[in-house]
Amino acid sequence: MTVSAIEIEVARNEWAAVAEEMGVVLRRTAYSPNIKERADCSAAVFVASGEMLARAEHIPVHLGSMPASVAAVVDRFGDGVEEGVQYALNDPFAGGTHLNDLTIVRPVFEGRDLIGWVGNRAHHADVGGEAPGSMPAHATTVDQEGIVVSPVPAVRHGEWLTSFTEPFLNATRTPAERLGDLSAQLGANEVGAVRLLGLARRDGPGRFAEITEALLAYGARRMESAIADLPDGVYDFDDLMEWKDEDLSIGVKVTIDGPLLEADFEGTVDQIAGNINAVEAVTRSCLYYAVRVAADPTIPANGGSYRPIRLSTRPASLVSAVSPVAVAAGNVETSQRIADTLLGALAQAAPASVPAASQGTMNNVLIGNDSFAYYETVAGGQGARPDRDGQSGIQTGMTNTKNTPTESLESHYPFIVRRYALRQDSGGAGRFRGGDGIERELEFTEDAVLSLMGDRRRRGPWGLAGGEPGAPGEDWLVRRSGRKERQIGRAHV
Numbered sequence: 001m002t003v004s005a006i007e008i009e010v011a012r013n014e015w016a017a018v019a020e021e022m023g024v025v026l027r028r029t030a031y032s033p034n035i036k037e038r039a040d041c042s043a044a045v046f047v048a049s050g051e052m053l054a055r056a057e058h059i060p061v062h063l064g065s066m067p068a069s070v071a072a073v074v075d076r077f078g079d080g081v082e083e084g085v086q087y088a089l090n091d092p093f094a095g096g097t098h099l100n101d102l103t104i105v106r107p108v109f110e111g112r113d114l115i116g117w118v119g120n121r122a123h124h125a126d127v128g129g130e131a132p133g134s135m136p137a138h139a140t141t142v143d144q145e146g147i148v149v150s151p152v153p154a155v156r157h158g159e160w161l162t163s164f165t166e167p168f169l170n171a172t173r174t175p176a177e178r179l180g181d182l183s184a185q186l187g188a189n190e191v192g193a194v195r196l197l198g199l200a201r202r203d204g205p206g207r208f209a210e211i212t213e214a215l216l217a218y219g220a221r222r223m224e225s226a227i228a229d230l231p232d233g234v235y236d237f238d239d240l241m242e243w244k245d246e247d248l249s250i251g252v253k254v255t256i257d258g259p260l261l262e263a264d265f266e267g268t269v270d271q272i273a274g275n276i277n278a279v280e281a282v283t284r285s286c287l288y289y290a291v292r293v294a295a296d297p298t299i300p301a302n303g304g305s306y307r308p309i310r311l312s313t314r315p316a317s318l319v320s321a322v323s324p325v326a327v328a329a330g331n332v333e334t335s336q337r338i339a340d341t342l343l344g345a346l347a348q349a350a351p352a353s354v355p356a357a358s359q360g361t362m363n364n365v366l367i368g369n370d371s372f373a374y375y376e377t378v379a380g381g382q383g384a385r386p387d388r389d390g391q392s393g394i395q396t397g398m399t400n401t402k403n404t405p406t407e408s409l410e411s412h413y414p415f416i417v418r419r420y421a422l423r424q425d426s427g428g429a430g431r432f433r434g435g436d437g438i439e440r441e442l443e444f445t446e447d448a449v450l451s452l453m454g455d456r457r458r459r460g461p462w463g464l465a466g467g468e469p470g471a472p473g474e475d476w477l478v479r480r481s482g483r484k485e486r487q488i489g490r491a492h493v
Helices: 007-030 065-078 162-171 175-203 206-230 280-293 328-349 405-412
Strands: 042-049 050-056 085-088 101-110 113-123 152-156 234-244 246-255 260-264 308-312 364-368 373-377 415-423 437-444 449-453 476-479 484-487 490-492
Touching: 007 042, 007 050, 007 113, 007 206, 042 065, 050 065, 050 206, 050 328, 065 085, 065 101, 065 113, 065 260, 113 175, 113 206, 113 476, 162 175, 162 260, 162 364, 162 415, 175 206, 175 260, 206 260, 206 280, 234 328, 246 328, 308 415, 328 364
Parallel strands: 260 308
Antiparallel strands: 042 050, 042 113, 085 101, 085 152, 101 113, 234 246, 246 260, 364 373, 364 449, 415 437, 449 490, 476 484
């Protein structure tokens, strides 16, 4: 039997709706403002082999790397994967990205046959690192960033397994909040499993397999066609990460050859004794994101669309870190620079599609003590687009979160929001202007530890086609005495 174009389009939307519903359940039942307000979470559906079938429009750095989580569970448990069991992991070197992003995946069976997987990833505001928020700016090894969860059974038939929950909850400063968010993740997967099984039973096993493979093949054809429309050639670009007094180079060579595209990061510096190392799964996420921007953002974001894209990295480099280096900022900061580097290369092949560099940082703010942990990424300006201005005050690149509303922030944490406004004229001049960034001022009402992780503090995001760069970011600490102290991009005070 053949699968018609109409059936493919219906299936594409049905599967995406499953992932979207999982995300809604996760946010509405979560405890922490970071998940229920900021939507720092993602959900997706996978075929039995682990290839992504569909995803919600959640966070790019989560979604492009999540297939590695399913693969890690399959590698660990193989044919021993059990019906009714949900598996947890956050190990950056075994299917994860950084420790705060805990992934839970659930196999879905029809009788004895494994027909697919559902999974979600959520950023837990504290997982027991050496500083509240578990992204210590001083970390050099991953163990300093919190508890490492290699793929492990976490839930069996709806009941938490103490072999997972006891060490995880004992490690964190906020166990009640963590358990609430974990339960939301569990519920989201249960909803996804019910929906996946319902669609499979409706179509029947044979037809279900035909439709899912047709959808993946359609994603591959769309991506091959979009890449083939770009001019063949080799496109180089280098960008810089700021690290203390150094600038660390990330270099990529993008080769387009007919319907295939390869990104080679051989020109990138070695991993360092710091937390800005990114594991390969993060780099892969950046590649998928950048290619969709340059080629065609309407292409279905499934595993089929990834098939014509190749990634080459050098192990133990800044974009392909190996254990035991720290990686917290690799996921949230270096990912932005990897995406910028790729877009800089692809802009040469697709100048009518690729914008100038956006803020290029997630502006991570972590505040806490022994009783609370607050995490937020502060939005910035979108780079000017080829035919219009960039947007102001939004998350860009590898993140897609919201902000924590002032009312929620002040009701959950010992802060007062003194100022929250656009940073006027910070976006960079040109025929089309970059979007403006954000200014935010918080006043602490009790003692706490502050950690900052940001980038583009020495040089602003680059322009394209003669446009000017945007303004660098700034971080200031104002003491009770009134003394102002400028902070570096990565600070612990």
